[in-house]
Amino acid sequence: MNEEKRKKLAMVVFSGDMDKLFAAFSIAAGAAASNMDVTMFFTFWGLRALKKKVRTGRSFFGRLLGIFYGGDIDRSTPSKMSFGGIGRWMFKRMMKAKRVPSLAQLRQTALDLGVKLYGCQMSMEVMEIPREKMIDEVAQCVGVVTFIEQAQQADVTLFV
Amino acid sequence: MNEEKRKKLAMVVFSGDMDKLFAAFSIAAGAAASNMDVTMFFTFWGLRALKKKVRTGRSFFGRLLGIFYGGDIDRSTPSKMSFGGIGRWMFKRMMKAKRVPSLAQLRQTALDLGVKLYGCQMSMEVMEIPREKMIDEVAQCVGVVTFIEQAQQADVTLFV
Amino acid sequence: MNEEKRKKLAMVVFSGDMDKLFAAFSIAAGAAASNMDVTMFFTFWGLRALKKKVRTGRSFFGRLLGIFYGGDIDRSTPSKMSFGGIGRWMFKRMMKAKRVPSLAQLRQTALDLGVKLYGCQMSMEVMEIPREKMIDEVAQCVGVVTFIEQAQQADVTLFV
Numbered sequence: 001m002n003e004e005k006r007k008k009l010a011m012v013v014f015s016g017d018m019d020k021l022f023a024a025f026s027i028a029a030g031a032a033a034s035n036m037d038v039t040m041f042f043t044f045w046g047l048r049a050l051k052k053k054v055r056t057g058r059s060f061f062g063r064l065l066g067i068f069y070g071g072d073i074d075r076s077t078p079s080k081m082s083f084g085g086i087g088r089w090m091f092k093r094m095m096k097a098k099r100v101p102s103l104a105q106l107r108q109t110a111l112d113l114g115v116k117l118y119g120c121q122m123s124m125e126v127m128e129i130p131r132e133k134m135i136d137e138v139a140q141c142v143g144v145v146t147f148i149e150q151a152q153q154a155d156v157t158l159f160v
Numbered sequence: 161m162n163e164e165k166r167k168k169l170a171m172v173v174f175s176g177d178m179d180k181l182f183a184a185f186s187i188a189a190g191a192a193a194s195n196m197d198v199t200m201f202f203t204f205w206g207l208r209a210l211k212k213k214v215r216t217g218r219s220f221f222g223r224l225l226g227i228f229y230g231g232d233i234d235r236s237t238p239s240k241m242s243f244g245g246i247g248r249w250m251f252k253r254m255m256k257a258k259r260v261p262s263l264a265q266l267r268q269t270a271l272d273l274g275v276k277l278y279g280c281q282m283s284m285e286v287m288e289i290p291r292e293k294m295i296d297e298v299a300q301c302v303g304v305v306t307f308i309e310q311a312q313q314a315d316v317t318l319f320v
Numbered sequence: 321m322n323e324e325k326r327k328k329l330a331m332v333v334f335s336g337d338m339d340k341l342f343a344a345f346s347i348a349a350g351a352a353a354s355n356m357d358v359t360m361f362f363t364f365w366g367l368r369a370l371k372k373k374v375r376t377g378r379s380f381f382g383r384l385l386g387i388f389y390g391g392d393i394d395r396s397t398p399s400k401m402s403f404g405g406i407g408r409w410m411f412k413r414m415m416k417a418k419r420v421p422s423l424a425q426l427r428q429t430a431l432d433l434g435v436k437l438y439g440c441q442m443s444m445e446v447m448e449i450p451r452e453k454m455i456d457e458v459a460q461c462v463g464v465v466t467f468i469e470q471a472q473q474a475d476v477t478l479f480v
Contacts, residue, residue: 007312012478014343016400019204023174023319026282030304036312044339045400059417061410068401080176080205081228090221091286097219098285122346125418126411144350151476152327152356156311158172158319159343159478167472179364183334183479186442190464196472240336240365241388250381251446257379258445316471318332318479 008037010154012147016045016069017079018088018103024049024160025106031156032113040110041147043120046160047127049073049107050119050134062128073103111137118142168197170314172307176205176229177239178248178263184209184320185266191316192273199314200270201307203280206320207287209233209267210279210294222288233263271297278302328357330474332467336365336389337399338408338423344369344480345426351476352433360430361467363440366480367447369393369427370439370454382448393423431457438462 009031013024024040032038042050048069057066081087092102101109111117119134119141131141140146151157169191173184184200192198202210208229217226241247252262261269271277279294279301291301300306311317329351333344344360352358362370368389377386401407412422421429431437439454439461451461460466471477 009311012343012347014340014480020174023172023203026304027172027307031308031311034305034308034312036308043343059414061414064410065401065414081225090224094219094221094225094286094288098282100282100286122418122420126414126420128414144346145354147347148351148354148356148476151329151351152354154476156308156314156317157476157478158317159480160174160319169471180334183332183363186464187332187467191468191471194465194468194472196468241385250384254379254381254385254446254448258442260442260446316474316477318477320334320479 006035006037007156008150008154009039009156009158010147010151011038011040011157012159013040013042013046013049014044015079015160016048016076018076018091019078019080020160021049021073021076021103022106025103025110027158028115029106029110029113032110032115038110038115039118039150040115041118041120041142043123044127045069047119047123047129048076049103050117050138051129052133052135054133056133057128059128065127073107076103118146120144166195166197167316168310168314169199169316169318170307170311171198171200171317172319173200173202173206173209174204175239175320176208176236178236178251179238179240180320181209181233181236181263182266185263185270187318188275189266189270189273192270192275198270198275199278199310200275201278201280201302203283204287205229207279207283207289208236209263210277210298211289212293212295214293216293217288219288225287233267236263278306280304326355326357327476328470328474329359329476329478330467330471331358331360331477332479333360333362333366333369334364335399335480336368336396338396338411339398339400340480341369341393341396341423342426345423345430347478348435349426349430349433352430352435358430358435359438359470360435361438361440361462363443364447365389367439367443367449368396369423370437370458371449372453372455374453376453377448379448385447393427396423438466440464
């Protein structure tokens with residue numbers, strides 16, 4: 001395998017919505033399975049996709065955010081028809097019925113295929129989600145310039 | 161015209177919002193008019209852009225989804241200021257006053273210019289929208305790997 | 321510096337949400353700081369990022385839009401947890417505590433680094449936001465084909 005010839009995908013994952021995360025990880029896993037070199041940069045709401053199932057936040061607002069937007073990747077809700085949690089439950093059932101994997105499973109598949117997951121440092125500070133509250137599999141926590149460097153070398157760039 | 165020299169645009173259309181679909185089809189039609197080779201992959205909510213004006217869903221949840229998120233491309237609502245349908249009506253009036261085409265017209269323009277529309281198979285299964293409930297002009301229903309292949313060859317990639 | 325060798329970023333900014341604008345300008349400023357040639361095309365809700373702090377709209381609906389979606393870049397609200405303005409206030413406080421610049425400051429940084437801001441002509445007409453209600457720093461108001469031309473030459477393309 002000629003490493004320099006591998007096509008690259010660099011993706012910003014801004015959204016923490018269940019449905020968008022599903023699309024992001026499906027594309028990432030599909031690209032890695034097609035022998036692409038894949039990096040995902042999680043920023044803002046997207047950080048939820050990297051969180052452990054723990055409460056976050058130090059300041060008053062940080063804790064408030066930790067409550068309203070708490071939980072791990074499988075607590076994410078769809079961007080439409082959320083209905084205070086019913087939407088998540090409904091989509092989970094519909095996906096299970098079609099034997100679609102859960103988000104946590106899909107993320108693991110992506111990791112197994114070599115997808116690299118990065119956390120955005122500035123978002124982690126603003127949202128008060130420190131490294132130790134994120135899953136061990138996160139490759140690194142980096143600034144926006146690292147994403148720019150990756151994106152410059154990429155053949156495919158997406159903002160989800 | 162040297163076919164191999166044509167620039168390519170590969171777009172994922174995840175959103176089914178009126179305003180985002182409008183942006184997606186405007187960019188697609190503009191690119192095709194500029195002699196680009198354009199493919200659009202409709203997934204999740206974006207599938208509405210390919211639906212006929214028919215009711216969908218087999219299971220209880222599928223039917224529920226078919227009711228709440230029913231109709232065809234011209235039943236889509238804006239992502240902001242939806243106000244239970246008033247937003248759609250308002251934007252339609254504002255666009256008409258400026259002689260902006262409707263979404264169905266814009267989609268037809270894109271098709272006439274050679275834009276290829278693909279449906280995402282897995283979303284079609286989860287959302288219970290079979291091929292026969294989608295417009296005839298859909299080129300093919302494919303998996304994520306087909307998008308990856310197209311995106312690898314593309315000069316411009318977007319996720320809408 | 322060889323001008324032709326500079327890498328290019330072309331971004332569509334469709335969203336007018338505080339958090340997404342923050343991501344868009346952070347990426348743009350980061351790319352410009354990394355010596356990339358950056359162009360941002362503001363369309364639909366994204367136009368708010370270019371507005372002066374003035375009321376817009378001529379027709380009844382245009383004025384209604386001007387009221388509900390009024391103000392300048394610093395009046396934008398987050399895409400989640402908006403809570404009728406409380407979310408904006410909360411995020412502003414959280415960002416300030418972490419010494420993150422305001423959106424207006426970040427936009428100025430991007431401009432100082434040479435980022436070019438374009439307004440989408442068709443959106444300006446539909447939303448009834450004329451050129452004179454937009455900040456002087458806007459480079460030009462253009463059609464979708466200008467974006468296509470820029471995107472074709474770009475190494476990185478994003479839709480925010």
